[in-house]
Amino acid sequence: DGGITQSPKYLFRKEGQNVTLSCEQNLNHDAMYWYRQDPGQGLRLIYYSQIVNDFQKGDIAEGYSVSREKKESFPLTVTSAQKNPTAFYLCASSKGLGGYTFGSGTRLTVV
């Protein structure tokens, strides 16, 4: 079955540490997205990519970095510059015209 796989489901980060969240899709979608969700809030866009080797900053890109070396993969790195990284992170892909599919998310906690 096609879909999006995010890993890990739970991640704990120490102060000053960089961590990388994985997002893989086998839907052959060109576009991929990373969103952050805080408790009781909607989803806010971190980064997005329409094609391989190209990506754009979203509304809250500071403290995050991404790469898009393969169509199937769009990893997100939460750097030590992100001062409040504890949140739920969702990855999505799209074929356009409403065809958005979301992964099951990664819960990141700073310890």
Add this chain to the structure above:
Amino acid sequence: GIQVEQSPPDLILQEGANSTLRCNFSDSVNNLQWFHQNPWGQLINLFYIPSGTKQNGRLSATTVATERYSLLYISSSQTTDSGVYFCAVAETQGGSEKLVFGKGTKLTVNP
């Protein structure tokens, strides 16, 4: 950028009741979607509805694009309908499309 507002923020129902959720958006759109986020965080695409009316079982949605709002109707609610309902609209910039989310309506259906 485009603004998306949802109401009410919270809704509590008894099983079997009907409800209407509203989404207002600040600019014309050609892509509007409704999502359900279950208690485990998974986002499920309910409707792609830039205009008109669609129905899927006990759920239906109507978008009046000229008046910039969309409504999600839930009839004969069940406890499994609990969760957060998000409205999202697509914003296009420089040929790239991204979804902008409202803050959601948290629905609790009690047995």
